[in-house]
Amino acid sequence: MSQFEIHTLDLHFQGNSETIASFLVIGPEGPVLVETGPGSTLPALERGLARHGFTPDDVHDILLTHIHLDHAGAAGWWAQRGARLHVHHLGAAHLIRPLKLIESAQRIYGDQMERLWGQFLPAPAEQVHEVQDGDILEVGGLKFVALDTPGHARHHMVYQLGEIAFVGDLGGIRLAGRSYLRLPTPPPDFDPPAWLASVERMRACRFSRLYLTHFGPVDEVDPHWVNVETQLHEVVGLVRREIEAGLDRATIATHFAEWELARQVAYSLDSDSRTRYNSLGAPQIAVNGIVRYLNKLATPN
Secondary structure (H helix, E strand, O other): OOOOEEEEEEEEHHHHHOOOEEEEEEOOOEEEEEEEOHHHHHHHHHHHHHHHOOOOOHHOOOOOOOOOOHOOOHHHHHHHHEEEEEEEEHHHHHOOHHHHHHHHHHHHHHHHHHHHHHHOOOOOOOHHHEEEOOOOOEOHHHHHEEEEOOOOOOEEEEEEOOOOOEOOOOEEEEOOOOOOOOOOOOOEEEEEHHHHHHEEEEEEEHEEEHHHHOOOEEEOOOHHHHHHHHHHHHHHHHHHHHHHHHHHHHHHHHHHHHHHHHHHHHOOOOOOHHHHHHOOHHHHHHHHHHHHHHHHOOOOO
C-alpha cells in the first residue's frame, strides 16, 4: 500500500455529477479533506465519506484552496464540529466572520443564494489556522506544502503532496475526461499577471498529477498549464476588444457566452457536458471580473 490514498468525492452540485469535488486523502494517521464544497452539498459529501468507511467525526483537518462558496461554503459547519480549517491568511477572517462574504455573494445570486450554496456558518476562531506561503502542514501523518498562488483570488493556495498538487481554481474548470477548459474569472480579485506568475511557479514544480476541484485528476500536466495560459490571454483580449469597441457590459456578456458556446461546439461537448460547465458560473460573472481588472488598468492609482 502506498503512503496515502486519494479519492475524488463527487458532490453532485445542483444534481450535476463531476462539477465540484472534495478530495479525501487517507494518510497513515487518518483522513484529511481538501475542499468542503458548499453547504448545499453536505449530504453528498457525507455519503462520499461513508463509502470509504468514514464519518464527519473522523475528519480532523481540512485544507481549503480559497474561501469562495463552491470550495469552502461548508467550512464553518465542519469547524463547529471540531475540524481544523487550514486556509490562506487573507481568507481566514472571512471564515470566522462571514457576513461580508455572504453579502457580496447575495448581491450576485439574489434569491438563488440558499438553493445554490446552502448555509455558510461562521467558524470558531480557534479552529482556523492561517496559512502562509511555504508552510508545511503535518496532518493525517502526511506533509502538505502550502503554495501561495494568486490570480483567481488573492487568498488562493495550492497544496503540494509529494509530486502531486491540489490546485483549486488555478487550473481552471476541466471536467473529467474532457479536454475543454474554462477559466473562472469572477470579481473582485481576478488578476491575469498574478495568475500567469502562479502558473509559471507551478510549472517549475514539475508535478506529475494535478487535482482540480472542477473536476478531478489531470495527468498531462504541462499541456494543461499551457492551455490555462492561452485561455487567460484569450479571455482578456476578447473583453478588451469589446470595451474598446464601446459595447456595454450586457452586450459583452452576450458575446462572451456566444464565444464560449462556439468553443464548446468545436470541442464536441454534448448538451449534458455544456450544462455541467455552465452550472459553474454565468458569463456575466466572468465578464464582470475581467472588466473590473481592465478598468483598474485604465485608472491607475
